[in-house]
Amino acid sequence: MALLLKTTRFVESQIDTFLDVVSDSAMLFQLGTEDYLFGRIEQFEERLSQVRELEKKADDLRITVERYLYERTLIPENRGDVLAILENTDEVVDNIKETLMQFSIEMPEIPELTNDLWLQTARASVAAVEQMVMAVRSFFRDLAAVNNYIHKVYFFEREADHVGEKLRRQIFDLPIDLAHKSQLRYFAIHTERISDYAQTVCDRLAIYTIKRQL
Numbered sequence: 001m002a003l004l005l006k007t008t009r010f011v012e013s014q015i016d017t018f019l020d021v022v023s024d025s026a027m028l029f030q031l032g033t034e035d036y037l038f039g040r041i042e043q044f045e046e047r048l049s050q051v052r053e054l055e056k057k058a059d060d061l062r063i064t065v066e067r068y069l070y071e072r073t074l075i076p077e078n079r080g081d082v083l084a085i086l087e088n089t090d091e092v093v094d095n096i097k098e099t100l101m102q103f104s105i106e107m108p109e110i111p112e113l114t115n116d117l118w119l120q121t122a123r124a125s126v127a128a129v130e131q132m133v134m135a136v137r138s139f140f141r142d143l144a145a146v147n148n149y150i151h152k153v154y155f156f157e158r159e160a161d162h163v164g165e166k167l168r169r170q171i172f173d174l175p176i177d178l179a180h181k182s183q184l185r186y187f188a189i190h191t192e193r194i195s196d197y198a199q200t201v202c203d204r205l206a207i208y209t210i211k212r213q214l
Helices: 009-037 041-072 076-106 112-141 143-173 178-213
Strands: none
Touching (some): 009 041, 009 076, 009 178, 041 076
16 A cells, blocks of 8 residues: 555555444444344444444544545545545445434334345345455555455345345235335335445446556
């Protein structure tokens, strides 16, 4: 990372910590989803509280790195790429928090029959985020490995789409009223969409990687 940014270990440590926060948020999303599905609402709310704190920490870390880079980095073209990566990655945490928060606000009644597909969708989305974190780390440390992790992000994003479609079809086959189906569809889509945000980060990361290899 220091070779890319020509800056201090301070920035390296801040970006590493930022990526740890993103990874922790994804794992808490999975645990929170499991807690909600199995009726452990108090634990679910604790997960949400933790994610709120992590989101704030991610914002603080991103802003700290941005300010440092604007003030001290010597390579503005690389600086722009790094700032964009941080901002796009931060959006993943924002959407994890937003999805859990909406569960907390609306408290949708999720039929037990859908639990398996719901968990599969959440796990695929979380796996996409975890591989995205590895891709971003590699961008700073091992450029040759970036595309391998990006490939895995795309795989898990497709898996989330595939399982998410099954989940939505199952929801609309249930003998429940249309309003309830629509509400569940909303939450299913947002659970699936977390993988889309990870893919968006990697779409841009792939371009930045090519730029660095030229």
